[in-house]
Amino acid sequence: MRDMEIAEHISALxxxxxxxxxxxxxxxxxAEVPTCPGWRVRDLVHHTGGVHRWAAAHVAGRRRTPVDGFxxxxxxxxxxxxxxxxxxxGHLQLVAALEAAPPDLDCWSFLPAPxxxxxxxxxxxxxxxxxxxxxxxxxxxxxxxxxxxxxxxIDELIMGFVSRPGGRLRSDPPAVxxxxxxxxxxxxxxxxxxxxxxxxxxxxxxxxTVAGPASDLHLLLxxxxxxxxLRIDGDASLLELWRESVRVxxx
Numbered sequence: 001m002r003d004m005e006i007a008e009h010i011s012a013l014x015x016x017x018x019x020x021x022x023x024x025x026x027x028x029x030x031a032e033v034p035t036c037p038g039w040r041v042r043d044l045v046h047h048t049g050g051v052h053r054w055a056a057a058h059v060a061g062r063r064r065t066p067v068d069g070f071x072x073x074x075x076x077x078x079x080x081x082x083x084x085x086x087x088x089x090g091h092l093q094l095v096a097a098l099e100a101a102p103p104d105l106d107c108w109s110f111l112p113a114p115x116x117x118x119x120x121x122x123x124x125x126x127x128x129x130x131x132x133x134x135x136x137x138x139x140x141x142x143x144x145x146x147x148x149x150x151x152x153x154i155d156e157l158i159m160g161f162v163s164r165p166g167g168r169l170r171s172d173p174p175a176v177x178x179x180x181x182x183x184x185x186x187x188x189x190x191x192x193x194x195x196x197x198x199x200x201x202x203x204x205x206x207x208x209t210v211a212g213p214a215s216d217l218h219l220l221l222x223x224x225x226x227x228x229x230l231r232i233d234g235d236a237s238l239l240e241l242w243r244e245s246v247r248v249x250x251x
Contacts, residue, residue: 001155004148006118009121009125013094013095014095016128017052017087017132019132020048020135020136021091023135026139027041028133029083031139032138033134036134041083041135044135044138045086048087048128048131049074049086049090050074051127052087052091052124054067054070055097055206056073056094057072057073058107058108059120059122060093061098062106064106065179087091090224099121105117122156123156125149126152129145129226130153130224144212147183147184148180148184150215151181154179154186154217155188157222157248158188159188162246163198167196167247169190169192169241169246170194170197170245174192174194175241176189176192176207176208177192177238177242178190178203178204178206178209179211180203180209180210182211182214183213187202187203188200188203189202189206194240206235207238208232208235210230210231211231221246227239
């Protein structure tokens with residue numbers, strides 16, 4: 001799997017933000033979001049638009065400490081009639097902040113990356129992409145991810161979030177899950193033990209192997225779709241353990 005460049009992540013962020021706004025304009029604020037039980041579209045927009053402003057505050061302000069919640073960056077939530085414009089404003093602010101940031105940007109981040117700028121561009125590309133899927137799921141059509149961006153999103157999830165100390169993905173006795181993106185030339189093996197999980201960028205022996213297109217795997221591992229249509233070899237209960245245990249947190 002080829003490592004993606006910062007410019008590619010910013011391009012994906014821009015495109016998926018545009019698709020998210022377009023989906024919201026069609027569904028309206030009251031539509032239920034099937035992939036986020038209990039949320040309606042306005043909740044999704046508030047969250048994603050808040051995250052964009054939160055991320056931009058770190059990048060543009062070169063913050064070395066984290067912004068504590070949305071209160072500092074969201075003065076007031078928009079009314080339903082301003083929802084799409086409010087989202088677009090925050091999305092464009094984030095894209096502009098990333099494009100204007102210097103390569104040696106020094107600011108707070110929370111996952112390993114070649115640089116803080118690389119971290120924020122990648123994290124916000126995938127944050128926006130997954131929530132674009134959520135917005136589209138409230139309508140009729142969900143646009144698949146390109147294999148490269150989907151594989152990169154899987155890599156961030158497994159090697160970044162899931163492999164952090166203190167994660168909830170645990171198993172005693174230990175278990176191993178392999179993930180194979182058949183259209184992206186990429187594979188991962190996740191070793192799950194009583195103290196947590198660690199990932200490797202390789203296909204190894206596993207109690208369960210799930211294989212399929214990178215976009216489908218990306219959505220599966222983010223709990224945005226079922227495993228229907230994917231190839232599963234071995235103990236499928238490991239996928240249920242994943243679904244019940246993997247939760248993404250900011251820091």
